[in-house]
């Protein structure tokens with residue numbers, strides 16, 4: 001389970017996260033939605049110990065990320081694509097991540113197979129498409145068999161088949177008792193993946209609930225998204 005409680009982040013005089021509170025539950029896929037600059041990455045970076053909050057707390061499985069003994073076995077994450085150097089092959093990259101985290105080397109081929117990159121395992125990452133990079137990022141996140149997955153914009157660059165594949169993989173993870181939190185600025189793309197939605201706008205939570213709850217009273221998903229993230233635009237309609 002992931003818990004955010006009254007999370008605050010400031011950059012100089014600007015408050016970019018204003019008392020963010022929500023949960024991502026076990027056995028559920030939770031989508032964290034908002035337009036560019038709303039505060040999604042800032043929230044996830046604090047959760048993953050890459051940035052510090054100015055107030056509040058972010059917990060994974062009841063603990064702060066920095067206090068986890070074996071982080072990769074607790075939470076697998078993907079921020080900013082695969083994070084692999086262009087000159088390395090997928091296999092080399094994953095072997096290095098596995099080695100530096102005490103994960104048996106045999107896991108590398110398993111996760112490459114799982115994300116559909118077995119045939120491209122020896123290709124340099126610089127030659128990968130955006131979608132292949134996303135698959136590689138997911139492979140790294142899965143290496144430690146974590147219960148919790150945190151994915152920043154995982155459907156970016158995926159074609160419709162890739163999105164369908166991602167949906168199946170995340171569904172399987174949640175159905176197996178795992179927790180999935182993914183961010184996106186594409187409401188339509190994640191609607192078919194997520195059980196729960198959390199909408200952020202201007203550093204504040206604008207709505208949360210099941211898909212049906214968040215879209216209630218709006219003609220379409222897209223309408224709901226624009227209304228929730230841009231009240232001025234909704235008022236002008």
Ligand SMILES: Nc1ncnc2c1ncn2[C@@H]1O[C@H](COP(=O)(O)OP(=O)(O)OP(=O)(O)O)[C@@H](O)[C@H]1O
Nearest residue numbers: 011016034035036037038039040041042043184185
């Ligand atoms: N290091 C920083 N210094 C100053 N402002 C920052 C910094 N990092 C983020 N911000 C600001 O904080 C706000 C939230 O940014 P964040 O990257 O969290 O948004 P996002 O929802 O992830 O957007 P995107 O979809 O574009 O990645 C933005 O206005 C951004 O300009």
